[in-house]
Amino acid sequence: MTGRGGPDLVELGPVEQLRAGRMPRRLVQLYAGLWLYGVSLALMVRSELGLAPWDVLHSGLARYFPLSLGEVLIVTSFVVLLLWIPLREVPGLGTISNALVVGVAADATLAVLDAPDALWVRIALVVSGVALNGLATALYIGSQLGRGPRDGLMTGLHRRTGRSLRLVRTSLEVAVVLLGLALGGVLGLGTVLYALAIGPLTQALLPSCTVALLPRRTEA
Numbered sequence: 434m435t436g437r438g439g440p441d442l443v444e445l446g447p448v449e450q451l452r453a454g455r456m457p458r459r460l461v462q463l464y465a466g467l468w469l470y471g472v473s474l475a476l477m478v479r480s481e482l483g484l485a486p487w488d489v490l491h492s493g494l495a496r497y498f499p500l501s502l503g504e505v506l507i508v509t510s511f512v513v514l515l516l517w518i519p520l521r522e523v524p525g526l527g528t529i530s531n532a533l534v535v536g537v538a539a540d541a542t543l544a545v546l547d548a549p550d551a552l553w554v555r556i557a558l559v560v561s562g563v564a565l566n567g568l569a570t571a572l573y574i575g576s577q578l579g580r581g582p583r584d585g586l587m588t589g590l591h592r593r594t595g596r597s598l599r600l601v602r603t604s605l606e607v608a609v610v611l612l613g614l615a616l617g618g619v620l621g622l623g624t625v626l627y628a629l630a631i632g633p634l635t636q637a638l639l640p641s642c643t644v645a646l647l648p649r650r651t652e653a
Contacts, residue, residue: 440640440643440644440645440646441643442574442575442577442639442643443577443646445525445577445646446523446525447523447524447525447526447579450525450526450527450577450578450579451526451578453577453646453647454646454647455644455645455646455647458644459576459577459578459644460576460578462572462573462575462576462642462644463526463527463530463572463573463576463578464530464534465572466568466569466570466571466572466573466574466575466576467527467530467531467534467535467538467569467573468534468538468569469538469565469568469569469572470531470535470538470566470569470570470573471503471534471535471536471537471538471539471540471541471542472538472539472542472565472569473561473562473563473565473566473569474488474502474506474535474538474539474542474562474566475538475539475542475543475546475562476542476546476558476559476561476562476565477558477559477562477563477566477623477627478492478502478539478543478619479543479546479547479548479549479555479558480548480555480556480558480559480562480623481548481555481619481621482555482556482558482559482621482622482623483559483619483620483621483622483623483624483625483626483627484618484619484620484621484623484624484627485566485623485624485627485631486606486607486609486610486613486624486627486628487509487583487606487609488502488506488613488618488619489609489610489613489614489618489619489620489624490509490609490610490612490613490616490618491505491506491509491613491618492613492617492618492619493612493613493614493615493616493617493618494509494613494616494618496616496617496618497616501540501543502536502539502540502543503535503536503537503538503539503540503541503543504536504540505536506535506536506539507532507533507535507536507537510531510532510533510535510536510581510582510583511532511582513582513583513586514528514532514582514585516586516589517582517585517586517589520585520586520589520590520592520593521589521593522580522585522586522588522589524579524582524585525578525579525580526578526579527573527576527578527579527580527581528579528580528581528582528585529579530578531573531579531581531582532581532582535581559622559623559626560626562623563623563626563627563630563631563634564630564634566627566631566634567630567631567634567635567637567638568634568638568642570631570634570635571634571635571638571639571641571642571643572642574635574639574642574643575639575642575643575644576644577643577644577646583605586605587601587602587605590605606628610624
């Protein structure tokens with residue numbers, strides 16, 4: 434459910450997602466959301482005030498491999514997808530697109546955006562990055578074309594372990610932050626802001642971003 438004011442999010446398999454109608458709108462929304470997600474990541478990087486939990490890990494890994502941050506994000510996404518196999522999660526178009534587009538968008542934005550010197554500009558960048566990330570998340574989830582790799586890992590663990598989504602998400606994010614810090618990743622006030630704000634932002638925006646799908650056909 435998306436909550437009041439919007440259509441429902443529906444659990445669909447990969448083929449059902451493609452047959453659910455309104456594909457032009459959903460594809461535009463999916464790729465706009467994923468591209469904006471990568472842009473939001475780059476804004477937080479250039480603020481130098483802290484990254485989202487998974488990006489703390491990505492920034493730490495980027496110190497040890499001859500890869501850009503976006504390339505590390507892409508490789509990590511496919512490694513996470515391997516963890517879907519024992520969880521019996523099934524990727525959709527949005528899952529594979531997420532693994533590729535976000536990293537490309539992040540690198541493209543970082544290539545044209547320099548780190549500012551003024552603190553107020555850096556604060557504006559991190560706040561804008563978190564806000565844009567909330568919108569981007571609502572857009573790509575609302576397209577109903579499949580979870581991202583990290584979201585699917587969370588829901589898969591929730592389903593297989595019976596633990597609450599909140600506990601699973603918190604445990605995963607604490608683990609990746611600690612690992613990222615051990616590798617030299619970037620943690621700061623932006624990380625705290627993200628952790629506090631991203632849930633309420635996404636929840637507030639998701640109803641208006643969720644695309645109503647065609648009713649499922651029932652067998653006679």
